[in-house]
Amino acid sequence: xxxxxxxxxxxxxxxxxxxxxxxxxxxxxxxxxxxxxxxxxxxxxxxxxxxxxxxxxxxxxxxxxxxxxxxxxxxxxxxxxxxxxxxxxxxxxxxxxxxxxxxxxxxxxxxxxxxxxxxxxxxxxxxxxxxxxxxxxxxxxxxxxxxxxxxxxxxxxxxxxxxxxxxxxxxxxxxxxxxxxxxxxxxxxxxxxxxxxxxxxxxxxxxxxxxxxxxxxxxxxxxxxxxxxxxxxxxxxxxxxxxxxxxxxxxxxxxxxxxxxxxxxxxxxxxxxxxxxxxxxxxxxxxxxxxxxxxxxxxxxxxxxxxxxxxxxxxxxxxx
Amino acid sequence: xxxxxxxxxxxxxxxxxxxxxxxxxxxxxxxxxxxxxxxxxxxxxxxxxxxxxxxxxxxxxxxxxxxxxxxxxxxxxxxxxxxxxxxxxxxxxxxxxxxxxxxxxxxxxxxxxxxxxxxxxxxxxxxxxxxxxxxxxxxxxxxxxxxxxxxxxxxxxxxxxxxxxxxxxxxxxxxxxxxxxxxxxxxxxxxxxxxxxxxxxxxxxxxxxxxxxxxxxxxxxxxxxxxxxxxxxxxxxxxxxxxxxxxxxxxxxxxxxxxxxxxxxxxxxxxxxxxxxxxxxxxxxxxxxxxxxxxxxxxxxxxxxxxxxxxxxxxxxxxxxxxxxxxxxxxxxxxxxxxxxxxxxxxxxxxxxxxxxxxxxxxxxxxxxxxxxxxxxxxxxx
Numbered sequence: 001x002x003x004x005x006x007x008x009x010x011x012x013x014x015x016x017x018x019x020x021x022x023x024x025x026x027x028x029x030x031x032x033x034x035x036x037x038x039x040x041x042x043x044x045x046x047x048x049x050x051x052x053x054x055x056x057x058x059x060x061x062x063x064x065x066x067x068x069x070x071x072x073x074x075x076x077x078x079x080x081x082x083x084x085x086x087x088x089x090x091x092x093x094x095x096x097x098x099x100x101x102x103x104x105x106x107x108x109x110x111x112x113x114x115x116x117x118x119x120x121x122x123x124x125x126x127x128x129x130x131x132x133x134x135x136x137x138x139x140x141x142x143x144x145x146x147x148x149x150x151x152x153x154x155x156x157x158x159x160x161x162x163x164x165x166x167x168x169x170x171x172x173x174x175x176x177x178x179x180x181x182x183x184x185x186x187x188x189x190x191x192x193x194x195x196x197x198x199x200x201x202x203x204x205x206x207x208x209x210x211x212x213x214x215x216x217x218x219x220x221x222x223x224x225x226x227x228x229x230x231x232x233x234x235x236x237x238x239x240x241x242x243x244x245x246x247x248x249x250x251x252x253x254x255x256x257x258x259x260x261x262x263x264x265x266x267x268x269x270x271x272x273x274x275x276x277x278x279x280x281x282x283x284x285x286x287x288x289x290x291x292x293x294x295x296x297x298x299x300x301x302x303x304x305x306x307x308x309x310x311x312x313x314x315x316x317x318x319x320x
Numbered sequence: 321x322x323x324x325x326x327x328x329x330x331x332x333x334x335x336x337x338x339x340x341x342x343x344x345x346x347x348x349x350x351x352x353x354x355x356x357x358x359x360x361x362x363x364x365x366x367x368x369x370x371x372x373x374x375x376x377x378x379x380x381x382x383x384x385x386x387x388x389x390x391x392x393x394x395x396x397x398x399x400x401x402x403x404x405x406x407x408x409x410x411x412x413x414x415x416x417x418x419x420x421x422x423x424x425x426x427x428x429x430x431x432x433x434x435x436x437x438x439x440x441x442x443x444x445x446x447x448x449x450x451x452x453x454x455x456x457x458x459x460x461x462x463x464x465x466x467x468x469x470x471x472x473x474x475x476x477x478x479x480x481x482x483x484x485x486x487x488x489x490x491x492x493x494x495x496x497x498x499x500x501x502x503x504x505x506x507x508x509x510x511x512x513x514x515x516x517x518x519x520x521x522x523x524x525x526x527x528x529x530x531x532x533x534x535x536x537x538x539x540x541x542x543x544x545x546x547x548x549x550x551x552x553x554x555x556x557x558x559x560x561x562x563x564x565x566x567x568x569x570x571x572x573x574x575x576x577x578x579x580x581x582x583x584x585x586x587x588x589x590x591x592x593x594x595x596x597x598x599x600x601x602x603x604x605x606x607x608x609x610x611x612x613x614x615x616x617x618x619x620x621x622x623x624x625x626x627x628x629x630x631x632x633x634x635x636x637x638x639x640x641x642x643x644x645x646x647x648x649x650x651x652x653x654x655x656x657x658x659x660x661x662x663x664x665x666x667x668x669x670x671x672x673x674x675x676x677x678x679x680x681x682x683x684x685x686x687x688x689x690x691x692x693x694x695x696x697x698x699x700x701x702x
Contacts, residue, residue: 016528019525019528027521030518123357126357131361132570133569134573135573135575137548137575137577145552158520224517227518228541228549229570229573231544231573237515269521273521276511289511290511293511294511297513
């Protein structure tokens, strides 16, 4: 703090650049977590043509599984493993029990059934874990801040989240474009009947894809739950953002989900900070903050509308 | 939809006490609309449990309570209120947690001649020109705890505060309340999104400002997220807030990130009076957890109702209102009285988060405001 007192004009500019860089990092971090969530959603929609509103519930399941495992074992790593496998298993079970019956129905039936799943998951979680938020925290070793170049102080854990998200993106890209399974997934997206006729077990493939999506949602829930709050209903706000992401990116496209998520993360974070500041230039402080933040919360939807007007199929969507 | 109707009449514990408490007046039917599912359920459950504990302890057989879940949605709250007034024919309504729901329900039910006793929400619009003679708030006017936080910040020597709250009516009341009493400068003022869970961007702004203290009002899960992220950000400015982000229901989820934070409240479990001591003990025995301020508000609301039912007939609105105005009951807060606009005039304390054994809880460290009314009372004309 001592240095701040001797700051000159240039130092002020420098400080504000550090602040801007930090906000970009924050936007990236929230975007990348959105991607982990949206990747599963877009895969499931793209490959199976299913609108899964219960994707947010799987995010919640992951967070609760992590909180329970962390309370039981004391290990954060085991908690993440529990979140990933727990949500994947629950996803698999739900696919075989409910989702499987919805592939041939129209989207309205799917919305209705998966909305029912949200209610069942929420009340079920309340039944087992109670109504009060659970404790899940980042391990002490990675809880503090780290000094980055140009005077940015940034929480280590958020850097790790960015890293994990990038690894997930890379892993998914390898899976889809380099493996035999990826070929089947891409083929299933284009022509379901044909690859079934070629002897691929389409039903097992669908269960597998659904489980991957669920596991990723669960992982995102646990990673984010550690710095936010683990509570019933935590998945729904994220679900809405994830839908915005896949619509922007183009439904079914992993690459689109990645770019869309980063766009949404940056727009949301930077808009929330700089719009009120911008408004302050030509109106009174309190009104500017109120109006600026109200408009900022609409920004991502405005972004979505603009992109849909220019490219109705989304950034990386396939026409038709 | 979860639809619970609890009929006190059938409770066997109550039947045994019938002879002691039979009343000369007509039975009273109470409709409780509160949040029992979804994100904010912990608050509604605490209010309900505190309320029902007081009814049970009173042993009265002439009070029937109908409980419904509003799911924190204004449209559902309005439907439930219509149903309670028209088909359940309740005399008194209570229970609403959130100010936006209260604004949707209270003006309409009081206009239909029903009584409304608020165990929580106290929006400014219902305390001033929009007040009603049948509306009583037993908790606080929304600004109160924030005003106390501003007063506390002055006493603690804070000169330059960074303040933030969600962009909705109670959030605006919060910042207005803090600014009304805080005499220092503002290093920054931010409205966050309601339900926002990531505060990295706001914390970066706090770090970049030259604030010497932070005031925030982020109830429920929002507060948990903010405190955890603040603790790991390396910013170590002192934090002040109202009790809502430090109540018993969420402290365990925040963990050590909240330790030592000063917050303002009209109630705490260590307020030393016989009513409060008995309340804390019996709540723990009944529900197996420590009561929160919401539970104390539910408990006080029920006791206010019981005091009026004991001395007047709910069908005689004028005498029932007089009995409510007298507030002749033992509050968990000690002395309790209403101001001219039917909102409490009360002492607000500064508390600090401590750890007792394995449990995170609060301890009173001083008085922030004494015999405090609200800024809107003079605009209220019945």
